[in-house]
Amino acid sequence: MIQDSIKVSVVVPVYNPGRYLDPCVRSLLRQSLPPTDYEIVFVNDGSTDDSPEKLDKLAVEHPHVRVFHQENSGWPGKPRNVGIAHARGEYVQFVDQDDELGYEALERMYAAGVRNQADIVLGKVAGTMTGPNPIFARNVDRCTIRDFPLIDSLSPHKMFRRAFLDEHHIRFPEGKRRLEDQLFMAQAYLAARCVSIVADYPCYYWNRRDDRGNSSSTPSTMRGYYDNLREVMDAVVAGTEPGELRSRLLRRFFRVEMMRRLCEPRLLRYSDGYRKRGYQVVRKLAMERFTGPDGSLASGEVVAGLPPVTRLRAALLEHDRLDGLMELARRCLNVRGHAEVAGLRWEHGVLYADVRAGLVHADGSPVVVVEREGRYELDPTLVTGLPTITSWPIDDPCQHAEGRVRLFHREAGLWWYAPNILRPTLEPVRLRQTAPGAADPLGSRSGRAHQVVLTGTISLDPQTLAAGSPLQSGRHAVWVAVRVLGLGRAVRLTVAPGEDWRRGPDPALVGDPARVVVPHKLAPFGQLALDVDDQHQSLAAALASRGIGPLRTHGPEVRLTVPMQAAPGSGAREVEVVIGRQGSSHTLPARLQPTNDAVLAFPRSTALPSGRYPLAIRTDPSGERPAVPIGTAVVEDGRITTVRGISYRALARRILARMAAEPWLHRQAFRAIAALPDGPAERARTLARRLARWSQEK
Numbered sequence: 001m002i003q004d005s006i007k008v009s010v011v012v013p014v015y016n017p018g019r020y021l022d023p024c025v026r027s028l029l030r031q032s033l034p035p036t037d038y039e040i041v042f043v044n045d046g047s048t049d050d051s052p053e054k055l056d057k058l059a060v061e062h063p064h065v066r067v068f069h070q071e072n073s074g075w076p077g078k079p080r081n082v083g084i085a086h087a088r089g090e091y092v093q094f095v096d097q098d099d100e101l102g103y104e105a106l107e108r109m110y111a112a113g114v115r116n117q118a119d120i121v122l123g124k125v126a127g128t129m130t131g132p133n134p135i136f137a138r139n140v141d142r143c144t145i146r147d148f149p150l151i152d153s154l155s156p157h158k159m160f161r162r163a164f165l166d167e168h169h170i171r172f173p174e175g176k177r178r179l180e181d182q183l184f185m186a187q188a189y190l191a192a193r194c195v196s197i198v199a200d201y202p203c204y205y206w207n208r209r210d211d212r213g214n215s216s217s218t219p220s221t222m223r224g225y226y227d228n229l230r231e232v233m234d235a236v237v238a239g240t241e242p243g244e245l246r247s248r249l250l251r252r253f254f255r256v257e258m259m260r261r262l263c264e265p266r267l268l269r270y271s272d273g274y275r276k277r278g279y280q281v282v283r284k285l286a287m288e289r290f291t292g293p294d295g296s297l298a299s300g301e302v303v304a305g306l307p308p309v310t311r312l313r314a315a316l317l318e319h320d321r322l323d324g325l326m327e328l329a330r331r332c333l334n335v336r337g338h339a340e341v342a343g344l345r346w347e348h349g350v351l352y353a354d355v356r357a358g359l360v361h362a363d364g365s366p367v368v369v370v371e372r373e374g375r376y377e378l379d380p381t382l383v384t385g386l387p388t389i390t391s392w393p394i395d396d397p398c399q400h401a402e403g404r405v406r407l408f409h410r411e412a413g414l415w416w417y418a419p420n421i422l423r424p425t426l427e428p429v430r431l432r433q434t435a436p437g438a439a440d441p442l443g444s445r446s447g448r449a450h451q452v453v454l455t456g457t458i459s460l461d462p463q464t465l466a467a468g469s470p471l472q473s474g475r476h477a478v479w480v481a482v483r484v485l486g487l488g489r490a491v492r493l494t495v496a497p498g499e500d501w502r503r504g505p506d507p508a509l510v511g512d513p514a515r516v517v518v519p520h521k522l523a524p525f526g527q528l529a530l531d532v533d534d535q536h537q538s539l540a541a542a543l544a545s546r547g548i549g550p551l552r553t554h555g556p557e558v559r560l561t562v563p564m565q566a567a568p569g570s571g572a573r574e575v576e577v578v579i580g581r582q583g584s585s586h587t588l589p590a591r592l593q594p595t596n597d598a599v600l601a602f603p604r605s606t607a608l609p610s611g612r613y614p615l616a617i618r619t620d621p622s623g624e625r626p627a628v629p630i631g632t633a634v635v636e637d638g639r640i641t642t643v644r645g646i647s648y649r650a651l652a653r654r655i656l657a658r659m660a661a662e663p664w665l666h667r668q669a670f671r672a673i674a675a676l677p678d679g680p681a682e683r684a685r686t687l688a689r690r691l692a693r694w695s696q697e698k
Contacts, residue, residue, distance in 0.1 A: 008038040008106050010093045011083030013076040015045040020098040027100035033107045035064045043079035046072025077172035077180045093159045098209055105203035109159045116141045118196040121159040123203025130206045132406050132415035138467050140197040145189040151252045154185045157204050179228040186232055190239035200467035202414055226281050229257050247301040254302055258282045264329040279322050307400035307486030308378050312392050324387040331382050334362035337489030339480035340496040341528050344505045349567025351460040357403045357482050358453045366429050366451040369397045398424035401484045403454035407476040416466050422454035452484045462510050462517045473533035492527040506563045507542050509594055512571030518542050534619040540628030544646040548631050551643045558640055559599045566594030576618040577602045578627035610636050
C-alpha cells in the first residue's frame with residue numbers, strides 16, 4: 001500500500017504519446033527508490049489514442065501509479081497543475097511523456113533535497129535533445145539564483161518541494177502558449193531559498209523523437225512567442241530590485257530568446273518573410289524594454305554588460321539595419337575555433353595537458369583586436385563596411401573570454417566538464433602582408449594587432465571527471481568551448497602538429513579495482529579522446545605501437561613488460577591472452593598488474609606445439625570482443641620462451657581494420673568519395689575495398 005505521505009510524486013502530463021510512452025513508463029517503474037516511497041501521477045489530457053487504456057491498466061497493476069483523466073487543455077500547463085494538486089509526495093518531479101529518468105534519479109535527487117532542505121533540485125540532463133551545460137559541471141549543495149547561473153536552465157524537469165510551490169502559489173500558466181516553462185521557473189528560482197544540483201549522475205534523459213513530435217518542438221506564432229516572453233521578463237522585474245541581478249537575468253533573455261534569432265547561422269537560413277517578421281518583433285521588444293536614459297540600447301544596463309560582438313549586433317538593431325546584421329552574420333559565420341593540446345603526461349593517475357585555443361577566420365588568420373593610442377577596437381575584418389559603423393571600441397578584450405574543456409560520451413549522450421578554466425591573454429600577432437592596392441587589414445589607421453588566446457594546463461582525472469565520480473566505460477572525446485569577444489565556438493581538442501604521438505602518454509591503470517584508460521587520437525581530425533575500460537579496444541593498438549617486452553619468468557608465470565602507467569594505489573585488471581591462430585588458439589587467464597613497471601602476467605605453459613604464434617590480448621573476458629594482436633610468442637617444448645613486438649605491417653593492418661569498423665568514419669569516408677566525379681570516385685572505392693580486405697588478412 002502507498003503511504004499517505006511519501007517522498008516523491010512524479011507528475012507526467014500525457015497527450016497522444018503513442019509508442020513513446022512505453023520507455024518513459026519503464027524508466028519510472030524501475031526506479032531504485034522503493035515503490036512504497038514514490039508515486040507516479042499520470043494526467044491524461046484528453047488523449048484520443050490508446051494511452052488512456054494503457055494508463056488505467058498500469059494503475060491496476062501497480063499500486064503506486066495513479067491516473068487522472070480530463071478534457072484536452074491544449075498544453076502541458078493545466079495537466080501539470082492537476083498533478084501538483086493530487087500529489088502526495090514531499091517533493092514533486094516533472095517528467096514529459098517521451099522522456100526518461102535514470103535508474104537512481106529519484107533516490108539521488110530526493111536525498112540531495114532532504115540533506116540540504118532544498119526548495120528545488122536539479123538533476124543532470126542527458127540525451128539527444130540537450131547540449132552541454134556548465135551548470136552541471138559539479139555537484140552543488142546550496143545555491144540560489146543570486147549566486148549561481150541557474151537562469152541558464154529553465155526547463156521544468158526538476159524536483160520541487162511541494163510545500164514550497166504551495167507557499168508561494170507557484171503554478172504553470174494554463175492554455176496554449178509558449179514559454180510557460182520559463183515563467184514557472186523564473187518565479188520558482190526567485191522564490192527559492194536553496195537550490196541543489198546533482199551533477200555526477202545522469203538523472204533526466206531528454207531524447208528527440210524520430211517523428212520530431214516532442215511537445216517542446218510545437219510551433220507557435222512569432223507575436224505570441226514574444227508576448228509570452230514579455231510575461232517572463234515581467235516576472236523577473238517583479239521579483240528583483242533594480243541593479244546587477246535584474247540586469248544579469250534579463251541579459252539572458254536578450255541574448256538567447258532575442259538576439260540568437262539575429263545571429264549566424266539562423267538569420268541567414270530564414271526565408272525573407274520570416275526573417276523580416278522576426279527582426280521586426282525583436283527590434284520592437286528591444287527598444288521597448290532595454291533602452292537606457294538617452295533612449296539608446298547602448299546606454300541600457302542590460303546591453304552595456306554584453307560582450308563586444310553582441311553589443312555590435314545591438315547597435316545595428318537600434319539603427320534599424322537588418323542588412324548590417326546579415327552582413328555581420330556572414331562574416332561571423334566564417335569564424336571558427338581552434339584548440340590544440342601538447343605536453344600530455346600522466347602524474348599520479350591524472351592526465352595533464354597544456355591547451356591553447358582561440359578564434360580564426362576562414363583563411364586561418366586570427367581574429368584580432370587592434371590597439372590604437374592605448375584603446376582597443378574590434379577586428380576590422382568584422383567591422384569595416386558595416387552600415388552606420390566605422391569602428392567598434394572595446395574596453396577590455398579579455399573580459400568576456402574563457403575556455404571550458406569538456407568530454408563527450410557519444411553512446412550515452414553525456415557531457416562532463418574538466419575542473420579547469422582556460423584563461424585569456426593578449427598576444428601580439430603579425431598579420432599577413434597585403435598585396436599592392438589591397439585593403440589594409442588594420443583599416444585606414446595604423447595600430448598593433450593582438451589575438452585573445454586562451455591557455456591553461458588542464459587535469460583529466462578519470463576517477464573524478466564525472467562531476468566528482470569516475471568516468472563510465474566507453475570513449476570520451478575531448479572538446480573545448482571557446483568564448484572570445486562574444487563569439488562562441490565548440491571545437492575539437494586536437495593534438496598539436498609537432499606533438500609526437502608515439503612518445504605521447506601511455507595507457508594507464510587507475511583505481512582499485514583497476515580500470516584501463518587509453519589516451520587516444522581519433523581519426524581523421526586528431527582529436528584527443530579517453531577510452532575507459534577499453535570499450536573500443538584501443539589498448540592493444542597502443543601497446544603494439546609502443547612495443548612490448550622484455551619477457552621475464554616468475555615461477556609458472558611469464559611477466560611481459562608493457563608500456564602502461566600505473567597510478568599509485570591502483571589494482572590489477574583481469575584480462576585474457578590468446579596464443580595461436582583462429583581455430584587452433586589457446587586462451588590463457590592473464591592480468592595487467594601494477595609493479596615498478598606495469599606488466600602483463602599469464603601462465604608460461606601452453607598445450608601448443610613448438611613454433612611461432614600470434615599473441616593477442618582480450619580485455620573483455622566475456623569473449624564478446626575479439627582478441628587483438630600485440631606481438632608474436634615463441635613456444636618451445638610447451639613453454640613460452642620469447643615474445644616479440646608486432647611488426648609495422650601488422651600494426652598498419654590493425655589501424656585500417658579499426659577505421660573500417662568505425663561506423664562514423666566509414667560513413668564520412670564514403671560520403672567524401674560520393675562527392676568526387678564518377679571516375680575518381682570509382683577508383684577511390686576500389687582502393688578502399690582493397691585496403692579493407694588487406695586489413696583483414698591473417
